[in-house]
Each structure stands twice: as C-alpha cells, then as structure tokens.
Amino acid sequence: MKKKIFFIIGEHRSLVGINSFLEIIKKNFENEYDIIISKKFKPKSINILVENFTNTDVEQIKKFKNQSSFKIILVVTEFFNNKLNTFNSFEANNLINLKYKYFFNKFIFFLLKLNSFVRNEIKNFLIKYFNFNIIKYRKFKIFFYKGLIKNIDKGEAQTIFSKYAEYYYFKKRYENFMKVLDYADIILASHPDILRTYKSKFKKTFYIMPILNCYKSDKTKNFSNYFKFSGELTSYRRKFFKKNLDSLKKYDLKDYEKIKIFLNKILKYKGNKFIDISNKKKFKFSLHPKKNTSWNYSSPIRYVDAINKGEIPLIFDKFNDFFSRNLAIYINFKSSKSLKKLTKKYYKKNIQNINNGILKYNIYIKNNNKLILRELNKLFINIK
Numbered sequence: 001m002k003k004k005i006f007f008i009i010g011e012h013r014s015l016v017g018i019n020s021f022l023e024i025i026k027k028n029f030e031n032e033y034d035i036i037i038s039k040k041f042k043p044k045s046i047n048i049l050v051e052n053f054t055n056t057d058v059e060q061i062k063k064f065k066n067q068s069s070f071k072i073i074l075v076v077t078e079f080f081n082n083k084l085n086t087f088n089s090f091e092a093n094n095l096i097n098l099k100y101k102y103f104f105n106k107f108i109f110f111l112l113k114l115n116s117f118v119r120n121e122i123k124n125f126l127i128k129y130f131n132f133n134i135i136k137y138r139k140f141k142i143f144f145y146k147g148l149i150k151n152i153d154k155g156e157a158q159t160i161f162s163k164y165a166e167y168y169y170f171k172k173r174y175e176n177f178m179k180v181l182d183y184a185d186i187i188l189a190s191h192p193d194i195l196r197t198y199k200s201k202f203k204k205t206f207y208i209m210p211i212l213n214c215y216k217s218d219k220t221k222n223f224s225n226y227f228k229f230s231g232e233l234t235s236y237r238r239k240f241f242k243k244n245l246d247s248l249k250k251y252d253l254k255d256y257e258k259i260k261i262f263l264n265k266i267l268k269y270k271g272n273k274f275i276d277i278s279n280k281k282k283f284k285f286s287l288h289p290k291k292n293t294s295w296n297y298s299s300p301i302r303y304v305d306a307i308n309k310g311e312i313p314l315i316f317d318k319f320n321d322f323f324s325r326n327l328a329i330y331i332n333f334k335s336s337k338s339l340k341k342l343t344k345k346y347y348k349k350n351i352q353n354i355n356n357g358i359l360k361y362n363i364y365i366k367n368n369n370k371l372i373l374r375e376l377n378k379l380f381i382n383i384k
Contacts, residue, residue, distance in 0.1 A: 003380055005029070005046045005073075006038045011054055018050045020301055021075050021190070024210045028369050033376070043068040046185075046379055050075040053176040065183050069383040074184040075208055078170070078177075079297060080197045087170040087177075090294035186375050190301055192321045204375055207368050209300065212307055212327075214355040227262040228283040228311060233273045236292040240316070241266050244333040251336060259342050279309065284347065286311040288328065298324040307358070312350050314342075322364070326357030 007025065012018050025048060026035050041047055043064045049072055053061075064070035078087035126132040126140065188208035189195035199205045245263040248256050269275065286306045288299055298319035304327065306313040313328040324330075329350055332338040340346050 002032065002034045004034045004036050005048060005376075006036050006042045007048045008041060008050075009037065009039050010041075010049065011052045011057060012050065018075075020305060021050055021077075021208060024208055024304075027210045029373070029376070032373060041070070043070050044383060045069075046071040046073060046376070046383070048073045048075060049180075051077060051177045051180075052173055053180055055176065058176050058179045061180055061183055071185045071379045071383065072180075072183055073186045073188060074180065075188045075190070076177075076194050076198065077190045078173070079191070079194060080174075081170075084167070084171075086167065086174045089167040089170050090292075090296075185379055186372070188372075191297060192300075192323065193297060206372050206375075207365065209323075209361075209365050209368070210304060211362050211365055211369075212304065212358045214358050215307075215310065215351045225262075225281060226258045226284045228277055228281075228286040229262075229266055230275050230277045230286070232291065233266070233269050233275055234291050235272070237289050238267065240289050247333045248339075251339065255343055256339065282309075283311050285314050285342070287314050287316075289316050298328075300324070300327065303327040307354070312354060323361070326361045327354065329353065 005025075007022055009018075022035070022037070029035065035048075038047075041049075041060060041064060047070065051074065061070075061072070065072075079090075081087060081089055123132075123137055126137055132140065184202070185204070187198050187202055187205040189198060189205060190208055195205055195207060241263050245260065245267070248260055248263075266275075286309075288302055288306075290296075296319075298315065298317075298321055300321075300323035303313040303323060307327060314331050315324055315328045316331055316333070318324075318330060329341055330338070331341060341350060
C-alpha cells in the first residue's frame, strides 16, 4: 500500500485557484504516494500547503508542530517585495507613507457621495485612529472638502482604492506566511525568482513543475480558434493590445488577419474584465502579456498549462529565465521577422522550437523531482 500525502485546501476554500499545483504534484509523485485532498491539516502526516494562511491556521500549525510528527511541504507562489516587505504590490513601491495614503484616498472615494453621515464617520475615524482633536479636524475639513473634492476623478479614486486594498491583502498574507515559514520541512517554488529568494536561506527548496509531453499530431490539428487570452484584462493589457493592433496596420493584413480579428475582439471587453475560456475549445496560440508596467516576471505555470492544452505560449517581454526561453515563443510586434511566427507557414517551426525546449526542460525537472523524492522519503522515516 502506498503512503499518503495530504494536499490541504485550507483557506483557499476550493481547488479553483490551486488546482494547477495539485495536478503537478499528482503527476510527479502519484506513482510513489497517494495524494489525498483534505480541507484540514492532518497531524502525524505530510501536509502540502499552498501559502495563504489565517491567524487560526498559524496557531494550529504551531500546535501540531509541537505535539506531533506534523510535516509541512510549503508551496510558494507569490513574489517577495523587498522594499515593502510584502508579496507582489510592486505598483505601490514608489508611494511614501502608504498606510496613511491608503486611508486618505479611501476617504476620497466615499466623499464622492458627500452627505452628513459620511462626514461624521470620517470625523470619528480620524479622532480614533489618527488622534485628531477638533482643531486638527477643522483644518483638515477646510483643506479636504473645499480643495480636493472639486477635482477628484471617480475612476482614479477607485483605482487608487483598489491598489491599496490589494497591498493590505498581500501584506496580511505575507505576515502569516512568514510565521509559518520556519515550520516548513520542504519548500516548493513556482518561479526561479521565488526559488532564489528562499534557496539561500533554506536548502530544501525545489521547483514545483511537471514533466511535459512534446506536441504530437493530435495536438496540432482541428483547432476551433487560432489565438487565446485568458485572465484579467487589466488597463495595461488593454493598452498593450490596442497599441499592437495599431502597429499591425503597416503590414500586409492578409498575413495577420487572424491576430487582427482576435485583438479587436479582446478590445470589445469593458473594464477590468476577467476572461475565462472553456477548456473544451482548442487554440493554436495563447497570449501571455505581463499584467502591469511594474511586473517583471515570467509565468512558467501558465506556460505549462498552455502546453498541456496544445497551445503555444506567446510572450512579449524578454525574461531572463530558463522557463521562458524554453517553454514560450517571444514576439516583437515592431519586427516583421518576429511577427512571421504568428503565420500559418511558421507554425510547424514553432512546434519544433518548443519541443526542443521541452526536452531540455524535462531533463532539468526530472533531476529536480528526484531530489524532492529523496527528501520525502526522509520525512516518512521521521513520522511516528
């Protein structure tokens, strides 16, 4: 009978956001172990936890670690922001006194609907949390109500509010993660930059990546569409698609008709729309632009998901890492030579290039997985 390893859903509530990691773990280790999905931590067992912990989770992990042979494999998916000591939130790096600006702009958002109730709530808030006395509040009121509110843009206020709300979400997530980190027995990282962050401090840090199959003939025919984009259509991505649609006009549109039709279709979506595409539909290419100007990382897990679906991942920034060089095709919309990679004539060449990359990638990941299995076997020896 195979030994059991428990994959914990925990604070994630469901498998929707973490299913990619579950599938990778199953594919890599199910020949050796039974991977069991669990909503709760299992004492005297090996538990795989994808970071995102509540205060209650932290206390329970500490308790199990002190009372039983409770082993933790910690999957790390978020990027460490050294400047703010948080996860992600890179757009907030250049802001001074972030905490105060967050609340300040939150007030602006509510004051768009000025009324006596809101004014009173703001007054009480400033007195309670910022030690305002009545004199300070009156000075603030003259400056704020009569000055800023005249020129405030509703859309801008909502964007600012969203940005700071995201920062505080990731800050809390980071703080609880750091409390759990010391209890980890193995760390699995989803990106080379994440791996480098922890490898220097924790030797038992490895990649969580699957072995990939090369493209076969059944994966490269009978496609219902050429191009695909899924995920959040941020303002940056919208501008990116619009800019590159305009740049196509100087070329023979016969060659690029399909990408032109696709970009026009994407730009019909309004707002920060999350675009979800059914897995039943098949595509030749999937587009993976970065999500904002401050984002400087590739997306290996997304490339892996695309390849498993028979799609060729297209990227538009030159990331200096092993995964983006081997598991994606770089496209420069300003180069006619680069754009030819999107044409029907070049498709088989793209497949050949990705398959060559997959062979190099698989050698690397097989060695990585052997090291993980060795450490897993050690953990089972110590479970009583």
